[in-house]
Amino acid sequence: MSIKIGIMGYGNLGKGVELAVGAAPDMELAAVFTRRDPSTLQIKTPGVPVLSASEAANWTDKIDVMILCGGSATDLPVQTPEYAALFNVVDSFDTHARIPEHFAAVDAAARKAGKVAVISCGWDPGMFSLMRVYANAILPNGKDYTFWGKGVSQGHSDAIRRIKGVKNAKQYTIPVESALEAVRNGENPELSTRQKHTRECFVVLEEGADPAAIEKEIVTMPNYFADYDTTVHFISEEELLKNHSGMAHGGFVFRSGTTGANQENHHIIEYSLKLDSNPEFTTSVLVCAARAASRMKAEGACGCKTMLDLPPAYLSEKSGEALRASLL
Amino acid sequence: MSIKIGIMGYGNLGKGVELAVGAAPDMELAAVFTRRDPSTLQIKTPGVPVLSASEAANWTDKIDVMILCGGSATDLPVQTPEYAALFNVVDSFDTHARIPEHFAAVDAAARKAGKVAVISCGWDPGMFSLMRVYANAILPNGKDYTFWGKGVSQGHSDAIRRIKGVKNAKQYTIPVESALEAVRNGENPELSTRQKHTRECFVVLEEGADPAAIEKEIVTMPNYFADYDTTVHFISEEELLKNHSGMAHGGFVFRSGTTGANQENHHIIEYSLKLDSNPEFTTSVLVCAARAASRMKAEGACGCKTMLDLPPAYLSEKSGEALRASLL
Numbered sequence: 001m002s003i004k005i006g007i008m009g010y011g012n013l014g015k016g017v018e019l020a021v022g023a024a025p026d027m028e029l030a031a032v033f034t035r036r037d038p039s040t041l042q043i044k045t046p047g048v049p050v051l052s053a054s055e056a057a058n059w060t061d062k063i064d065v066m067i068l069c070g071g072s073a074t075d076l077p078v079q080t081p082e083y084a085a086l087f088n089v090v091d092s093f094d095t096h097a098r099i100p101e102h103f104a105a106v107d108a109a110a111r112k113a114g115k116v117a118v119i120s121c122g123w124d125p126g127m128f129s130l131m132r133v134y135a136n137a138i139l140p141n142g143k144d145y146t147f148w149g150k151g152v153s154q155g156h157s158d159a160i161r162r163i164k165g166v167k168n169a170k171q172y173t174i175p176v177e178s179a180l181e182a183v184r185n186g187e188n189p190e191l192s193t194r195q196k197h198t199r200e201c202f203v204v205l206e207e208g209a210d211p212a213a214i215e216k217e218i219v220t221m222p223n224y225f226a227d228y229d230t231t232v233h234f235i236s237e238e239e240l241l242k243n244h245s246g247m248a249h250g251g252f253v254f255r256s257g258t259t260g261a262n263q264e265n266h267h268i269i270e271y272s273l274k275l276d277s278n279p280e281f282t283t284s285v286l287v288c289a290a291r292a293a294s295r296m297k298a299e300g301a302c303g304c305k306t307m308l309d310l311p312p313a314y315l316s317e318k319s320g321e322a323l324r325a326s327l328l
Numbered sequence: 329m330s331i332k333i334g335i336m337g338y339g340n341l342g343k344g345v346e347l348a349v350g351a352a353p354d355m356e357l358a359a360v361f362t363r364r365d366p367s368t369l370q371i372k373t374p375g376v377p378v379l380s381a382s383e384a385a386n387w388t389d390k391i392d393v394m395i396l397c398g399g400s401a402t403d404l405p406v407q408t409p410e411y412a413a414l415f416n417v418v419d420s421f422d423t424h425a426r427i428p429e430h431f432a433a434v435d436a437a438a439r440k441a442g443k444v445a446v447i448s449c450g451w452d453p454g455m456f457s458l459m460r461v462y463a464n465a466i467l468p469n470g471k472d473y474t475f476w477g478k479g480v481s482q483g484h485s486d487a488i489r490r491i492k493g494v495k496n497a498k499q500y501t502i503p504v505e506s507a508l509e510a511v512r513n514g515e516n517p518e519l520s521t522r523q524k525h526t527r528e529c530f531v532v533l534e535e536g537a538d539p540a541a542i543e544k545e546i547v548t549m550p551n552y553f554a555d556y557d558t559t560v561h562f563i564s565e566e567e568l569l570k571n572h573s574g575m576a577h578g579g580f581v582f583r584s585g586t587t588g589a590n591q592e593n594h595h596i597i598e599y600s601l602k603l604d605s606n607p608e609f610t611t612s613v614l615v616c617a618a619r620a621a622s623r624m625k626a627e628g629a630c631g632c633k634t635m636l637d638l639p640p641a642y643l644s645e646k647s648g649e650a651l652r653a654s655l656l
Binding site for chain 1: 460466468597599613616636637
């Protein structure tokens with residue numbers, strides 16, 4: 001019997017979930033919910049209803065897992081506890097500092113309703129978190145490094161767009177190659193913020209704006225750019241749309257650690273992602289987490305989980321027997 | 329209360345487990361068991377008894393997890409089911425093709441005794457298996473690549489040592505750099521055995537042996553060398569002991585896959601290990617698996633498991649709360 005998936009929110013993440021559910025032989029899309037007027041949405045899967053978010057409560061017996069595709073800033077802190085009272089849910093909450101409070105709110109709601117909720121799925125938090133936990137457990141004596149990019153940072157692009165005189169902008173976070181190499185070579189460097197990543201900005205000006213003043217405002221912006229080596233390119237809107245509309249991203253997680261009676265043996269664990277589409281990879285992970293949620297619920301589990309709590313085999317549609325025979 | 333660990337067998341693996349238990353704040357070494365005369369063994373941890381393997385059955389209430397440090401060829405197929413009837417156990421059984429039958433034998437014994445047994449822990453099988461399972465679940469449409477090395481292959485070194493006229497030998501398995509690059513670049517190459525790895529042999533001859541004949545016998549040896557580009561170096565025994573006694577190893581796991589309505593978005597997942605000591609890294613994983621086994625047992629689980637079944641957080645000595653706050 002296939003796992004029935006609901007999608008709450010039909011932006012980049014919702015569209016990615018739809019594709020990933022379509023690629024999963026053991027799942028079917030039951031319905032898409034939106035806060036917009038449902039009649040304005042055109043989804044890709046034939047025969048699947050598009051409904052108002054306010055109707056979700058009528059679908060509790062037709063959906064096994066609801067995948068919440070809202071944003072972390074304002075949507076998910078409200079939505080995840082709300083829908084965990086009705087459904088097994090999965091979200092991609094990615095504000096690292098606020099995960100403990102989000103976990104507590106979702107856990108209370110899910111426990112009360114006897115549902116399973118898996119939060120903070122994706123690649124960071126998500127696969128990168130898994131890599132950090134495995135590597136720290138195996139090599140308790142060592143040092144962690146996480147690098148992001150090359151990829152677009154939405155928050156930094158937004159910060160530039162808020163500057164007066166800027167019409168549009170995209171900001172790339174780029175890991176410093178020499179820093180990656182030093183970590184890879186086991187040098188265990190102490191790296192400042194500036195030594196880990198550079199920032200490259202592509203900016204479209206409003207008519208009559210002063211490029212020198214705007215460049216200065218960008219590179220000196222506290223928190224966002226002041227601590228980095230930042231390059232600013234002024235380009236036309238056509239060029240921005242043509243060359244900088246992609247959603248590629250990626251990054252690297254390292255653990256550099258030692259074992260031995262005198263810590264004389266050095267080990268390097270490296271995990272990296274190169275992703276053409278950040279939202280499609282993220283949603284591919286969300287869909288695996290939904291599969292695990294439905295299995296854990298079937299076993300009688302309830303409450304809030306993260307990917308750190310999911311047995312890896314539960315993410316796969318293959319049986320334990322098939323996994324042991326082919327991938328172990 | 330700390331987890332009490334027993335070690336069965338005190339070769340390279342047993343010694344590595346002893347070091348890894350010493351590095352774990354939540355574990356203590358209870359006893360070391362050996363098939364040799366216990367009085368001939370000198371272990372590193374003060375105050376821990378060294379006992380004959382035949383005495384193990386008297387220790388069932390003093391050991392939480394017994395880590396089995398025998399070899400996969402003949403020891404573990406017998407030992408793991410035998411000791412799973414008495415203890416929670418962990419092993420590093422690494423004969424991939426025979427894992428299903430080993431699993432079945434261990435599962436029957438562990439279920440009957442109400443114990444948890446975790447088999448095939450280490451890095452391949454082990455961490456590499458986890459990477460393959462996660463990556464296949466996330467990217468169902470894609471291609472897997474596993475490369476090993478640079479590192480010593482015990483089986484291939486042994487095969488050379490069995491040749492008449494060879495006094496000693498070490499064989500390194502080396503991944504082909506251009507093949508790694510092609511995979512990393514998303515070219516999805518079809519790679520023959522010869523295109524993935526080369527083999528480099530360091531050989532010490534017996535007095536009067538014919539180097540040309542022995543080189544030919546090595547490079548044409550079916551299964552072991554005939555399908556590879558193999559280089560043979562003849563060196564002195566002093567040189568072999570001085571430069572080729574290390575136990576470094578490592579390797580790479582890739583998944584190259586696509587998502588999107590027309591599979592237009594390409595993603596590369598890469599995991600790699602560079603290990604100064606193959607046995608010490610392997611045993612660091614075994615000890616994490618022992619921690620997970622003791623937690624699963626405390627929750628009422630029993631039967632045979634692999635790393636694919638262990639919730640990642642159970643491998644860590646940190647609480648779920650601490651992991652969410654620091655590593656998620």
